[in-house]
Amino acid sequence: MLAAIIKTEWLKIKRYPAFWWIMGITALTYPGINYMFYRIYLQVTSNENQAGKLVKTLLGNPFALPEGWRTIAYFSSLFIFIPAIVIIMLITNEYSYKTNRQNIIDGWSRKNFMTGKLVDVLILSLIVTALYTVVVLVMGFSNTTDANADKWHLVYYIGLFALQSFSQLSLAFLVGFLVRRSFIALAIFAFYFIVLEPIAVNVLKYKFESNAGEYFPLEISHKLLPRPAFFSKIDSKGYQGALDAINRHIGYTLALVAITWVLCFWINNKRDL
Numbered sequence: 001m002l003a004a005i006i007k008t009e010w011l012k013i014k015r016y017p018a019f020w021w022i023m024g025i026t027a028l029t030y031p032g033i034n035y036m037f038y039r040i041y042l043q044v045t046s047n048e049n050q051a052g053k054l055v056k057t058l059l060g061n062p063f064a065l066p067e068g069w070r071t072i073a074y075f076s077s078l079f080i081f082i083p084a085i086v087i088i089m090l091i092t093n094e095y096s097y098k099t100n101r102q103n104i105i106d107g108w109s110r111k112n113f114m115t116g117k118l119v120d121v122l123i124l125s126l127i128v129t130a131l132y133t134v135v136v137l138v139m140g141f142s143n144t145t146d147a148n149a150d151k152w153h154l155v156y157y158i159g160l161f162a163l164q165s166f167s168q169l170s171l172a173f174l175v176g177f178l179v180r181r182s183f184i185a186l187a188i189f190a191f192y193f194i195v196l197e198p199i200a201v202n203v204l205k206y207k208f209e210s211n212a213g214e215y216f217p218l219e220i221s222h223k224l225l226p227r228p229a230f231f232s233k234i235d236s237k238g239y240q241g242a243l244d245a246i247n248r249h250i251g252y253t254l255a256l257v258a259i260t261w262v263l264c265f266w267i268n269n270k271r272d273l
Contacts, residue, residue: 005112005115005119008116012099013090019090022083029079029082030076034135041061061143063143064145064149065136065143066152067228069153069155069157069158070154072132072135072139072140073160074228076135077164077165077222084168084193086124088172089176090176091117094117095181111265111269114265122166129162160224161225163250163254164225167221167257168221173264174263176189192218197219201213201216201219220249224250227242
């Protein structure tokens, strides 16, 4: 049955131009944003003056392996909003074109329908993770000059990136699933992702000196990918705290993902078609 579900989902999206356009933008954005930061790094560190040398000593090369696994994961994670657009469009289209009803008429159960959406989110998360991995390998190996460097030391960031992607795309799916109108759902998710949660987290942290913001839906998985290692030269205590929090937030993220999908399956069973 799973194979039939995957085939049906593929038939829905393969002739959907907007899907391929946004996937193309995603494929360009991830290497593009990392290359932009890399060019900034080169411009700053290529200066032969004292300031340029000092910055190079401070930063090292954050794009060389193994540190590139962490650096590129962090920069790439800032743009998960783009594949989130795909997820929201895929679920809202089900209601716009009534294909969810047609699936039930064709013999699917409600559980089958929601399983298909879960597969969509999982596959897109894996595609984004594969793209991240390719960017790391290309940029990392081209920047690594130390033959003795343990290039695979931080390779587990592939798993952390995949988990973060799946968690945040699942939240995007939940918004689209609840709202069922693409533009409204996109506006809500964009406002929350770009404006509301970042402001709330920073207000709690800096105005009220509270860490409660780290339990917000997106922030939970944001903590899986701490800032690049050169930040440790600025705030060593805070950076070490971010590293120590990763294992804890793996558990939080897994719990949030489970709650998200249990909620989606439950609502789908209760909702009128």
